[in-house]
Amino acid sequence: MGTNPPVNDWSSDYDIFDEDYVRDPSPVWEELRTKCPIAHTERWGGSWMPTKYADLQAFARMVPALSSKNVLVVSQKREEIEFDPVLAEYGAAVPPITSDPPEHVPMRRLLLPLFTPKATEAHRPFTEALCHKLIDRFIDNGACDAALDYAVHIPAKTIAHVIGVDEERTDEFVGWIRGVLEEGNTDLEKRNKYNRILRQFFGELVDERKVEPQDDLISHLLAQEINGQPVARKAVIGMCNLLLVAGIDTTWSSIGSALLHFAIHPDHRRRLTREPDLFPLAIEEMLRVYAPVTMARQVTEEVHTGGVTFKPGDKILMNFPAANLDPEAFEDADKVILDREKNRHIAFGIGPHRCAGSNLARMEMDVALRVWFERIPEFELMDPDAVTWAGGQVRGPRNLPFRFPSPA
Amino acid sequence: MRVKVDPDKCEGHNRCCALAPELFDVDDYGTATALNDGIVPAELEEKAKLAVQNCPEYAIEFVNE
Numbered sequence: 001m002g003t004n005p006p007v008n009d010w011s012s013d014y015d016i017f018d019e020d021y022v023r024d025p026s027p028v029w030e031e032l033r034t035k036c037p038i039a040h041t042e043r044w045g046g047s048w049m050p051t052k053y054a055d056l057q058a059f060a061r062m063v064p065a066l067s068s069k070n071v072l073v074v075s076q077k078r079e080e081i082e083f084d085p086v087l088a089e090y091g092a093a094v095p096p097i098t099s100d101p102p103e104h105v106p107m108r109r110l111l112l113p114l115f116t117p118k119a120t121e122a123h124r125p126f127t128e129a130l131c132h133k134l135i136d137r138f139i140d141n142g143a144c145d146a147a148l149d150y151a152v153h154i155p156a157k158t159i160a161h162v163i164g165v166d167e168e169r170t171d172e173f174v175g176w177i178r179g180v181l182e183e184g185n186t187d188l189e190k191r192n193k194y195n196r197i198l199r200q201f202f203g204e205l206v207d208e209r210k211v212e213p214q215d216d217l218i219s220h221l222l223a224q225e226i227n228g229q230p231v232a233r234k235a236v237i238g239m240c241n242l243l244l245v246a247g248i249d250t251t252w253s254s255i256g257s258a259l260l261h262f263a264i265h266p267d268h269r270r271r272l273t274r275e276p277d278l279f280p281l282a283i284e285e286m287l288r289v290y291a292p293v294t295m296a297r298q299v300t301e302e303v304h305t306g307g308v309t310f311k312p313g314d315k316i317l318m319n320f321p322a323a324n325l326d327p328e329a330f331e332d333a334d335k336v337i338l339d340r341e342k343n344r345h346i347a348f349g350i351g352p353h354r355c356a357g358s359n360l361a362r363m364e365m366d367v368a369l370r371v372w373f374e375r376i377p378e379f380e381l382m383d384p385d386a387v388t389w390a391g392g393q394v395r396g397p398r399n400l401p402f403r404f405p406s407p408a
Numbered sequence: 409m410r411v412k413v414d415p416d417k418c419e420g421h422n423r424c425c426a427l428a429p430e431l432f433d434v435d436d437y438g439t440a441t442a443l444n445d446g447i448v449p450a451e452l453e454e455k456a457k458l459a460v461q462n463c464p465e466y467a468i469e470f471v472n473e
Binding site for chain 2: 115280284343344345346348350351352359362
């Protein structure tokens with residue numbers, strides 16, 4: 001997508017794909033919060049980027065002036081989009097994340113009961129057994145890639161299990177999702193390719209379940225009604241697509257970031273081993289400091305805010321990770337405090353689009369970390385330079401070479 | 409001490425139930441309510457405070473008797 005010249009002024013020309021920014025964006029955010037709290041760029045199609053907690057809280061509630069019809073941090077301009085008959089058939093919508101009122105709440109209510117604390121707790125034994133199996137595969141080696149050998153498989157296989165798709169195909173699913181969310185950030189041909197594959201995959205499954213319902217999530221969705229009408233085929237396909245995509249890269253990132261943190265902070269690691277009751281609070285602190293997800297909104301009405309004007313068509317990056325490090329919202333915002341008492345972080349967003357999968361994500365993080373700490377309480381990062389970071393929509397470590405004392 | 413959840417502000421983050429399960433419950437859509445009419449026994453006052461301080465939607469309040 002053209003060359004990527006270095007950034008001279010982050011206030012007017014930020015680049016969310018700048019290598020150093022992806023590796024650690026916090027210094028840029030710190031500078032922007034004081035210098036230019038709502039920064040702008042023309043790069044990657046142009047966007048605005050708020051970095052203050054108060055602004056993110058406000059913008060998340062400006063519905064529908066800030067519409068969810070397009071939530072991607074980078075999107076093609078209409079003129080550039082080639083007609084794709086497959087995608088045109090299915091549509092680009094992945095409800096409810098791309099929904100505005102009045103569609104939003106009815107769509108969301110189809111999914112919420114599937115992700116209550118009780119419903120997600122029912123999946124805990126599956127996730128626990130999975131984590132142990134994964135560790136069994138490498139524990140005798142005294143080394144592993146904690147991202148590729150452990151973290152990635154946990155949300156992938158758990159959500160596949162929840163949706164009812166083939167758990168043996170998760171490597172393939174992860175490839176599709178990375179194609180959409182990682183490489184697809186800036187390689188829009190690739191994004192379309194994998195969107196097509198995902199739509200067709202769920203299209204076939206939905207059609208199969210319509211003819212022969214099973215006791216699974218897809219059949220359940222097909223049996224639901226909104227105001228006495230069955231849910232449209234396109235909407236069910238979009239929702240299933242969303243569940244698979246939304247649940248993998250994101251939680252993979254937060255599990256990986258947490259493990260990385262504990263690998264390089266032995267004092268924290270040992271405290272958590274001594275005081276496992278801290279896990280729930282520690283997980284919230286990990287979510288605050290290493291929040292992986294930046295969403296986006298598309299402006300539909302002119303908005304005057306903080307000395308800038310958002311015009312219809314503008315893209316606003318919902319930078320929840322930056323908000324989580326705002327010293328005006330958090331005491332000692334840049335410090336990881338494992339037992340932080342006041343933690344109103346917004347890693348899962350805020351307002352009507354609060355991540356519907358947040359209870360599942362927390363359960364997966366809890367199990368992933370507890371099982372890891374139970375089996376491998378002492379571990380360290382082998383080579384800091386080998387850690388690669390994905391950025392853009394979802395930020396997280398994609399390689400984590402760890403070594404640990406092997407039990408043999 | 410009494411607590412109250414504003415159902416219009418609650419978005420189902422579930423922090424309150426996680427921190428103070430004796431005091432809050434959620435329905436099938438994730439909306440929280442205060443149990444026992446919001447009455448907080450003395451031994452649960454600290455947990456009630458944590459719940460209030462950790463709601464990202466600022467949906468929980470202490471109610472003056």
